[in-house]
Amino acid sequence: MCFGPVKRVFLEGCRKVIGLDGCFLKGRLKGEILTAVGRDANNQMYPVAWAVVEIENNSSWS
Numbered sequence: 001m002c003f004g005p006v007k008r009v010f011l012e013g014c015r016k017v018i019g020l021d022g023c024f025l026k027g028r029l030k031g032e033i034l035t036a037v038g039r040d041a042n043n044q045m046y047p048v049a050w051a052v053v054e055i056e057n058n059s060s061w062s
Contacts, residue, residue: 006048014038014046024055031055 015038022034032055036048054060 010038010046010048014040018048019045025052 017039019037019039020035021037022032025031025033029052031052033050033052035050038046038048040046
Protein backbone atom coordinates (compact mmCIF):
# COMPACT_ATOMS: atom_id res chain seq x y z
CA MET A 1 0.00 0.00 0.00
CA CYS A 2 1.22 3.51 -0.79
CA PHE A 3 1.05 5.64 2.37
CA GLY A 4 2.06 8.93 0.68
CA PRO A 5 -1.43 9.60 -0.74
CA VAL A 6 -3.07 8.46 2.52
CA LYS A 7 -1.00 11.01 4.44
CA ARG A 8 -1.69 13.79 1.92
CA VAL A 9 -5.47 13.26 1.96
CA PHE A 10 -5.48 13.10 5.77
CA LEU A 11 -3.54 16.37 6.11
CA GLU A 12 -5.60 18.19 3.46
CA GLY A 13 -9.12 16.96 4.11
CA CYS A 14 -9.51 15.45 7.56
CA ARG A 15 -10.06 16.93 10.98
CA LYS A 16 -6.98 16.94 13.17
CA VAL A 17 -8.40 14.36 15.59
CA ILE A 18 -7.33 10.72 15.69
CA GLY A 19 -9.40 7.90 17.19
CA LEU A 20 -7.69 4.75 18.46
CA ASP A 21 -9.32 1.34 18.92
CA GLY A 22 -8.46 -2.32 19.26
CA CYS A 23 -10.35 -5.56 18.70
CA PHE A 24 -9.52 -9.19 19.47
CA LEU A 25 -9.27 -11.62 16.54
CA LYS A 26 -10.85 -15.04 17.08
CA GLY A 27 -10.42 -16.81 13.73
CA ARG A 28 -7.38 -18.58 12.32
CA LEU A 29 -5.24 -15.60 13.33
CA LYS A 30 -5.05 -15.00 17.05
CA GLY A 31 -4.13 -11.56 18.30
CA GLU A 32 -5.50 -8.03 18.14
CA ILE A 33 -6.07 -5.53 15.38
CA LEU A 34 -5.21 -1.97 16.39
CA THR A 35 -6.53 0.93 14.32
CA ALA A 36 -6.16 4.70 14.09
CA VAL A 37 -8.90 6.59 12.24
CA GLY A 38 -9.73 10.19 11.46
CA ARG A 39 -12.89 11.95 10.25
CA ASP A 40 -13.08 13.51 6.80
CA ALA A 41 -15.06 16.57 5.67
CA ASN A 42 -18.19 14.40 5.14
CA ASN A 43 -17.97 13.12 8.74
CA GLN A 44 -16.93 9.66 7.47
CA MET A 45 -14.24 7.52 9.08
CA TYR A 46 -10.87 7.65 7.30
CA PRO A 47 -8.35 4.86 8.12
CA VAL A 48 -4.94 6.26 8.99
CA ALA A 49 -3.08 3.17 10.25
CA TRP A 50 -3.72 -0.39 11.35
CA ALA A 51 -1.69 -3.29 12.71
CA VAL A 52 -2.25 -6.91 13.70
CA VAL A 53 -0.31 -7.64 16.89
CA GLU A 54 0.26 -10.58 19.20
CA ILE A 55 -1.80 -10.76 22.39
CA GLU A 56 0.16 -9.92 25.54
CA ASN A 57 1.29 -13.03 27.40
CA ASN A 58 4.25 -14.15 29.49
CA SER A 59 6.26 -15.39 26.48
CA SER A 60 5.89 -12.11 24.58
CA TRP A 61 7.40 -10.17 27.52
CA SER A 62 10.63 -12.18 27.71
